[in-house]
Amino acid sequence: MTTNGGETRVYLLDGGTLVIDGYHLYWNLGPGGEVRFPCYSVLVDHPQGKFLFDTGYDLEHVLKVLPFEKPEQTPAQTIPAQLKLIGIEPGEVTHVVNSHYHFDHVGGNRLLPNATTIAHERELNQLHHHEPFERLGYSDTSFDAIGPRYELVNAPTELAPGVELLETPGHTAGHMSLLVRLSGRRPMLFTGDAAYTTKSLETEVIAGFHLDPRASVASIRHLKKVAEDNEAELFCSHDAASFAGWQKAPAYYR
Numbered sequence: 001m002t003t004n005g006g007e008t009r010v011y012l013l014d015g016g017t018l019v020i021d022g023y024h025l026y027w028n029l030g031p032g033g034e035v036r037f038p039c040y041s042v043l044v045d046h047p048q049g050k051f052l053f054d055t056g057y058d059l060e061h062v063l064k065v066l067p068f069e070k071p072e073q074t075p076a077q078t079i080p081a082q083l084k085l086i087g088i089e090p091g092e093v094t095h096v097v098n099s100h101y102h103f104d105h106v107g108g109n110r111l112l113p114n115a116t117t118i119a120h121e122r123e124l125n126q127l128h129h130h131e132p133f134e135r136l137g138y139s140d141t142s143f144d145a146i147g148p149r150y151e152l153v154n155a156p157t158e159l160a161p162g163v164e165l166l167e168t169p170g171h172t173a174g175h176m177s178l179l180v181r182l183s184g185r186r187p188m189l190f191t192g193d194a195a196y197t198t199k200s201l202e203t204e205v206i207a208g209f210h211l212d213p214r215a216s217v218a219s220i221r222h223l224k225k226v227a228e229d230n231e232a233e234l235f236c237s238h239d240a241a242s243f244a245g246w247q248k249a250p251a252y253y254r
């Protein structure tokens with residue numbers, strides 16, 4: 001079904017919020033204390049397919065495994081409910097691509113029955129052979145367990161004209177960011193967890209969950225350079241203040 005009239009549209013899907021400590025948000029800098037932040041997904045409705053970048057967290061999983069992150073997610077903030085706002089069935093999503101496989105970015109994957117999962121080879125390998133300290137991050141493997149159809153990529157790569165994956169490792173082994181070029185506005189650059197917030201970009205202070213801190217800092221600088229070269233707008237993954245100001249589905253960018 002064509003919902004986009006032949007143009008590319010970008011929808012931001014609200015997936016609820018989680019809480020972490022300020023010292024985890026800004027490693028060794030803080031300030032400490034609870035910070036509630038949004039989790040969202042990005043649907044790129046493109047003439048060549050419906051690409052979903054990240055799928056938020058699964059409420060049951062978080063309540064069971066990481067209840068200390070105090071999830072707040074209404075029934076309207078699930079992937080099927082958010083897609084319904086746009087008039088799209090989960091079965092119509094053709095591709096799902098995750099910035100990385102941390103639980104708060106993969107929770108809805110298993111709900112997309114016909115989607116091909118675009119996987120960075122190193123990220124998929126890390127999911128299966130992660131370090132002990134990555135255990136909670138990689139705790140939701142529900143999508144892997146159901147045996148999705150994986151298509152392995154090594155970023156940078158173009159998924160479709162104007163939809164590009166960038167390699168931004170450090171936070172995780174095969175972390176990827178997404179650049180989307182649109183006809184009516186500046187390109188949108190979704191950082192994923194390579195930059196949680198605009199403060200992370202400005203200060204180059206990374207979050208406290210990472211595999212390779214030095215690579216993380218290099219990825220932040222790479223993202224800023226790509227944004228500058230393409231006059232792109234940066235969209236960080238977990239910035240409450242920014243998220244409040246963005247258009248959310250069913251509104252869209254084009």
Ligand SMILES: [Zn+2]
Nearest residue numbers: 100102171193
């Ligand atoms: Zn993460």
